[in-house]
Amino acid sequence: xxxxxxxxxxxxxxxxxxxxxxxxxxxxxxxxxxxxxxxxxxxxxxxxxxxxxxxxxxxxxxxxxxxxxxxxxxxxxxxxxxxxxxxxxxxxxxxxxxxxxxxxxxxxxxxxxxxx
Amino acid sequence: xxxxxxxxxxxxxxxxxxxxxxxxxxxxxxxxxxxxxxxxxxxxxxxxxxxxxxxxxxxxxxxxxxxxxxxxxxxxxxxxxxxxxxxxxxxxxxxxxxxxxxxxxxxxxxxxxxxx
Numbered sequence: 408x409x410x411x412x413x414x415x416x417x418x419x420x421x422x423x424x425x426x427x428x429x430x431x432x433x434x435x436x437x438x439x440x441x442x443x444x445x446x447x448x449x450x451x452x453x454x455x456x457x458x459x460x461x462x463x464x465x466x467x468x469x470x471x472x473x474x475x476x477x478x479x480x481x482x483x484x485x486x487x488x489x490x491x492x493x494x495x496x497x498x499x500x501x502x503x504x505x506x507x508x509x510x511x512x513x514x515x516x517x518x519x520x521x522x523x
Numbered sequence: 524x525x526x527x528x529x530x531x532x533x534x535x536x537x538x539x540x541x542x543x544x545x546x547x548x549x550x551x552x553x554x555x556x557x558x559x560x561x562x563x564x565x566x567x568x569x570x571x572x573x574x575x576x577x578x579x580x581x582x583x584x585x586x587x588x589x590x591x592x593x594x595x596x597x598x599x600x601x602x603x604x605x606x607x608x609x610x611x612x613x614x615x616x617x618x619x620x621x622x623x624x625x626x627x628x629x630x631x632x633x634x635x636x637x638x639x
Contacts, residue, residue, distance in 0.1 A: 513565035
């Protein structure tokens with residue numbers, strides 16, 4: 408069984424300040440981890456993914472995430488928020504469903520609000 | 524390359540009616556996913572196909588929902604009969620193979636269903 412917990416339903420920051428969106432996961436296997444972003448009235452888009460090659464993963468638009476196995480966390484950060492970062496962010500864990508396939512599980516989402 | 528196509532984009536029906544959604548994945552993508560996203564929640568995986576075989580349908584309410592993927596390409600998701608709680612956005616996504624853990628999913632724009 409696998410699960411993902413996004414610890415904050417809303418995060419509010421001022422433009423130019425750091426962003427931290429928290430994600431903890433549970434998985435019986437060595438999972439793959441992802442962050443997706445959903446802008447209003449737009450489709451879900453991949454931000455970054457953990458492939459086990461490096462624990463610090465860089466994504467698009469200046470976002471990065473660090474995989475910490477001991478803490479079962481995969482928090483998303485950005486040094487300086489921009490107004491265009493305002494969106495819904497989803498953490499996803501993908502573990503083996505047997506037969507060589509991977510089954511994804513989404514978190515409930517964190518809404519990032521950026522104030523001018 | 525063309526993205527994931529879904530139709531219709533919006534649908535309003537009365538409870539107990541039936542409805543069908545269509546998805547055309549990215550060409551060459553073996554894995555296709557259907558998700559239900561209720562307002563304010565993360566996407567919930569309903570069914571995952573690899574080619575035309577079902578990988579996981581553990582969260583599909585099989586008494587009213589059905590899905591098929593003909594010839595391993597297009598897919599349809601049907602609800603019959605619909606309930607009020609089925610009001611949601613239905614998302615279709617595809618990925619290249621589905622066997623690699625770090626598979627990126629590509630999402631369609633979704634179908635917004637309102638059941639009255």
